[in-house]
Amino acid sequence: MKTVLITGGASGIGLLCGQCYAKEGENVVLVDINQEALDARVAEIKEYHENVLGICIDIRNYESVKAACKQTFDTFGSIDILINCAGGAEVRIMNAKGKFHEIPIEVYDFGIDVNLKGAMYFDHAAMHYMAQQMSGVIIHLGSITGEEGSSNNIAYAASKSALMNGMTKAIAKAGAEYNVRCCYVAPGPVMTRPAMANMKTLMGRAAETQEIVDLIMYLASDKASFITGSGILADCGRNVMDRK
Numbered sequence: 001m002k003t004v005l006i007t008g009g010a011s012g013i014g015l016l017c018g019q020c021y022a023k024e025g026e027n028v029v030l031v032d033i034n035q036e037a038l039d040a041r042v043a044e045i046k047e048y049h050e051n052v053l054g055i056c057i058d059i060r061n062y063e064s065v066k067a068a069c070k071q072t073f074d075t076f077g078s079i080d081i082l083i084n085c086a087g088g089a090e091v092r093i094m095n096a097k098g099k100f101h102e103i104p105i106e107v108y109d110f111g112i113d114v115n116l117k118g119a120m121y122f123d124h125a126a127m128h129y130m131a132q133q134m135s136g137v138i139i140h141l142g143s144i145t146g147e148e149g150s151s152n153n154i155a156y157a158a159s160k161s162a163l164m165n166g167m168t169k170a171i172a173k174a175g176a177e178y179n180v181r182c183c184y185v186a187p188g189p190v191m192t193r194p195a196m197a198n199m200k201t202l203m204g205r206a207a208e209t210q211e212i213v214d215l216i217m218y219l220a221s222d223k224a225s226f227i228t229g230s231g232i233l234a235d236c237g238r239n240v241m242d243r244k
């Protein structure tokens with residue numbers, strides 16, 4: 001039985017990862033800042049799977065991240081897969097209005113802290129256990145925005161680009177001697193929110209959440225044992241669209 005630790009596990013892609021791993025019988029740990037949603041989702045999973053744990057923390061706090069990894073290891077005896085889903089575009093999350101230079105700098109500090117540093121904190125804390133185990137897989141959630149940029153979600157674009165490039169490669173290098181792989185999945189629009197249907201793709205639709213979760217679970221599985229330091233852009237061809 002594997003232990004899968006998922007950040008941002010109370011909603012969207014992270015939640016569906018947790019539900020799918022629970023159905024496969026794995027130990028599941030959902031980490032999220034939203035206590036109410038986390039408690040409700042963990043209770044739902046408990047109806048069909050006993051080995052699920054919810055940990056409510058803010059991933060911007062390294063001591064909390066370290067404690068979450070320790071609690072996971074102490075409860076289930078390993079951290080086999082880490083999926084860094086927590087995050088999102090700072091301008092949307094903070095409900096900021098205006099152009100880049102009009103938006104307070106604190107909004108961008110928040111964007112970097114959640115999207116980049118939160119994942120770095122979890123990679124660091126989880127690697128401690130994965131190195132002892134001599135095994136593990138770390139997945140980063142990138143984004144098409146990390147490829148194409150954004151006129152006001154600057155921290156989100158920069159963080160996702162960093163996760164997909166520098167950090168996935170760096171963690172793959174750091175983890176290789178311990179048999180720890182690191183990959184990214186960079187989605188285009190995913191229907192975790194109705195508004196995502198408005199974002200254009202080459203084939204004219206957003207992804208069902210399951211399509212992205214299937215890809216994450218493939219890269220985290222032994223079937224992808226030869227893949228590390230790289231990832232997949234799953235954007236339904238948005239990156240090759242002709243722009244007017």
Ligand SMILES: NC(=O)c1ccc[n+]([C@@H]2O[C@H](COP(=O)([O-])OP(=O)(O)OC[C@H]3O[C@@H](n4cnc5c(N)ncnc54)[C@H](O)[C@@H]3O)[C@@H](O)[C@H]2O)c1
Binds near residue numbers: 007010034088
């Ligand atoms: N949905 C999309 O279209 C899309 C596209 C590209 C990339 N992504 C990426 O995929 C990931 C998941 O997206 P989603 O649509 O499922 O998001 P979501 O908003 O449904 O879920 C994100 C979860 O992260 C949690 N979270 C946010 N800040 C946190 C913090 N500081 N500490 C702990 N938990 C925190 C939220 O409470 C929420 O439950 C994100 O990293 C996102 O950037 C999503």
